[in-house]
Amino acid sequence: MGLLRNESFDTGCRIEVEQSEEHFHAHVELDGDVPIGPGDKVRVHGAPISIPFGGSATFERQATVERAGPLTRAWIKFASYFDLAELYEVSFTPRRLR
Numbered sequence: 001m002g003l004l005r006n007e008s009f010d011t012g013c014r015i016e017v018e019q020s021e022e023h024f025h026a027h028v029e030l031d032g033d034v035p036i037g038p039g040d041k042v043r044v045h046g047a048p049i050s051i052p053f054g055g056s057a058t059f060e061r062q063a064t065v066e067r068a069g070p071l072t073r074a075w076i077k078f079a080s081y082f083d084l085a086e087l088y089e090v091s092f093t094p095r096r097l098r
Helices: 070-087
Strands: 008-019 024-030 041-044 055-066
Antiparallel strands (some): 041 055
16 A cells, blocks of 8 residues: 555445434444545445435445545544634634624
């Protein structure tokens, strides 16, 4: 694997989607518990998923995992510290701003 070249492979995945008053989420679990690292990309194949409000569903699909190269992975780790610092500037005050 080169510094800029990415490895990619296909694997199966399970998608759990729920849209209700209690939960609003979509989770993807790759077959074989494939670890995902900084800079890796996962593309799930198939038609878009749409479920009605109050519903939940589970789907089996194929996914392509593209591994980040060492240079990309190092850059993502470095840049993430600055993205995290932006969160510190957020204020959660109960009063309304004027």
